[in-house]
Amino acid sequence: MSITTYTMPLGPVHVALEEPVYFNLTVEGENIKNVELTSGHVHRGMERLAMQRNLVKNVTLTERVCSLCSNSHSFTYCNVVENALNLEIPERAKYLRVMAEEIKRIASHLFNTAIQAHIAGFKSLFMHVMEVREIMQDVKETVYGNRMNLATNCIGGVKSDVDDELIEYILKQLDVIEPQLEELRDIFENNHIMLTRTKGLGLLPPEDAEALGVCGPVARGSGLRRDVRFDSPYAAYPNLEFDMIVEDGCCVHSRTMVRIRELFESMKLIRQCCERMPHGPVRAPMVQIPVTEAFAHTEAPRGEVAYYIRTNGSDTPARLKWRVPSYMNWKALGVMMRGCQIAEVALVLNSIDPCVSCTER
Amino acid sequence: MAGFLKVLFRNLLEGPSTDPFPLGPTRMEPERLRGKVVVDETLCMGCGICVYSCVAGAINIQHTEEGHTITIWHNACCRCASCKQFCPVHAITLVKDWHSAHEERDKYNVVEQKSIQYEPCSVCGKKIRPVPTEILKKLYVNNSDIDLEHVQHLCPACRQLEDARRSAGLPAAAEQPAVES
Numbered sequence: 001m002s003i004t005t006y007t008m009p010l011g012p013v014h015v016a017l018e019e020p021v022y023f024n025l026t027v028e029g030e031n032i033k034n035v036e037l038t039s040g041h042v043h044r045g046m047e048r049l050a051m052q053r054n055l056v057k058n059v060t061l062t063e064r065v066c067s068l069c070s071n072s073h074s075f076t077y078c079n080v081v082e083n084a085l086n087l088e089i090p091e092r093a094k095y096l097r098v099m100a101e102e103i104k105r106i107a108s109h110l111f112n113t114a115i116q117a118h119i120a121g122f123k124s125l126f127m128h129v130m131e132v133r134e135i136m137q138d139v140k141e142t143v144y145g146n147r148m149n150l151a152t153n154c155i156g157g158v159k160s161d162v163d164d165e166l167i168e169y170i171l172k173q174l175d176v177i178e179p180q181l182e183e184l185r186d187i188f189e190n191n192h193i194m195l196t197r198t199k200g201l202g203l204l205p206p207e208d209a210e211a212l213g214v215c216g217p218v219a220r221g222s223g224l225r226r227d228v229r230f231d232s233p234y235a236a237y238p239n240l241e242f243d244m245i246v247e248d249g250c251c252v253h254s255r256t257m258v259r260i261r262e263l264f265e266s267m268k269l270i271r272q273c274c275e276r277m278p279h280g281p282v283r284a285p286m287v288q289i290p291v292t293e294a295f296a297h298t299e300a301p302r303g304e305v306a307y308y309i310r311t312n313g314s315d316t317p318a319r320l321k322w323r324v325p326s327y328m329n330w331k332a333l334g335v336m337m338r339g340c341q342i343a344e345v346a347l348v349l350n351s352i353d354p355c356v357s358c359t360e361r
Numbered sequence: 362m363a364g365f366l367k368v369l370f371r372n373l374l375e376g377p378s379t380d381p382f383p384l385g386p387t388r389m390e391p392e393r394l395r396g397k398v399v400v401d402e403t404l405c406m407g408c409g410i411c412v413y414s415c416v417a418g419a420i421n422i423q424h425t426e427e428g429h430t431i432t433i434w435h436n437a438c439c440r441c442a443s444c445k446q447f448c449p450v451h452a453i454t455l456v457k458d459w460h461s462a463h464e465e466r467d468k469y470n471v472v473e474q475k476s477i478q479y480e481p482c483s484v485c486g487k488k489i490r491p492v493p494t495e496i497l498k499k500l501y502v503n504n505s506d507i508d509l510e511h512v513q514h515l516c517p518a519c520r521q522l523e524d525a526r527r528s529a530g531l532p533a534a535a536e537q538p539a540v541e542s
Contacts, residue, residue, distance in 0.1 A: 056443065057416035058416070
């Protein structure tokens with residue numbers, strides 16, 4: 001170790017978000033040579049909790065694993081239970097689930113984009129993106145009754161129907177938000193401050209991305225065509241048309257652009273859901289629980305969420321296990337941060353849209 | 362840069378986008394807002410499915426000879442509306458009221474508590490939960506000849522006997538002593 005090389009602890013409090021990640025950085029002057037990550041600060045033993053509660057309670061429990069992708073967890077959990085029970089959910093419920101998922105995706109991506117501006121020091125843009133996101137928060141509150149935890153999924157379908165009046169409201173709000181999102185896309189694409197801070201920063205070459213098994217916007221920002229909605233379509237996705245957004249810049253900026261362009265795909269999906277949703281029941285009745293195991297995965301805003309369940313014939317799962325996208329994505333931070341400066345750590349960390357509470361559950 | 366300056370000026374002209382709450386009204390109080398849980402004591406049968414589905418353990422139902430008491434702790438409730446979804450008699454609703462500020466000393470007392478008194482069966486005298494009229498109307502929707510007021514005050518065993526008598530064409534036995542079994 002030369003005299004200019006030393007280890008620098010960073011975190012665990014408030015590196016980028018108010019979530020704890022602890023970095024041990026080996027730096028040479030201002031430049032990062034090596035990154036070591038320590039986690040486990042917010043481990044709550046949720047898998048164990050899930051194994052002590054019945055299947056119905058776990059819908060609500062899994063929704064509380066994370067806040068921004070809360071709906072993805074209950075969605076995937078319901079999918080895995082339905083796979084285990086061999087339960088076919090009504091068509092209308094499939095569309096309603098996709099609609100809730102995409103509304104959450106817009107809000108989640110906008111949040112990450114806002115934080116990106118915040119870390120870059122562009123506070124007024126941060127405030128503006130959060131204001132635009134508020135439109136989506138209002139939609140969630142009006143349609144589902146809460147700004148974060150929608151509580152819309154239940155085993156066998158969805159808890160409450162969305163009537164025509166609310167669908168009209170959703171479509172109206174989408175028309176309000178669309179021009180504002182276009183404006184945001186333009187700002188993030190061309191704004192000088194954002195470009196200088198993010199373009200070419202935190203490089204993750206496709207080979208490394210492939211080797212590390214990253215997923216979600218991080219993989220798509222490195223040119224990998226990887227999206228569960230395409231690779232193994234679930235719910236109503238096979239009946240809907242949308243594009244996979246891929247950027248090949250491999251940098252922080254291209255990951256941001258993937259998220260911003262995905263907002264428009266999500267809006268396309270919500271509009272299609274509103275249009276094509278068939279009428280009918282929204283819930284299938286519960287069936288007997290067999291001794292079996294099942295697997296389900298979906299595309300959360302951050303990437304692939306996978307759930308595994310093993311039942312023992314009782315109403316309590318013998319094992320419930322889930323893997324979240326941030327787990328693979330934050331391993332990629334080691335590659336991304338190498339060669340960066342200390343001041344850029346927060347920006348690079350935010351570019352993977354880390355969800356620490358998911359990963360450590 | 363010009364792109365954002367445009368946004369900046371527009372936002373400046375439009376003024377604040379936040380509500381002046383609590384000094385003024387808030388515009389966000391949608392109909393479907395999941396606020397406090399409310400129990401309708403005229404409907405609650407004390408079946409306990411809400412307790413089964415409540416992940417927060419916020420609901421308790423205490424059964425005694427004289428009746429049952431349902432208690433919901435607002436501070437434990439996570440407002441997931443599972444109880445509302447599973448309640449077979451729709452006795453639980455989530456109202457729009459989201460105000461939950463209270464003093465520290467009241468933290469265990471912020472509850473929704475309803476007691477339901479049982480009444481004696483009009484035939485055998487056993488204490489029962491009289492079936493709510495709303496539910497009877499649904500149960501006997503195809504039997505308009507049945508006197509709901511009378512059936513309401515019968516215990517399940519006496520109701521069964523009554524039903525058997527009616528099917529056999531015998532007169533109702535409201536005044537007869539109960540059959541000891």
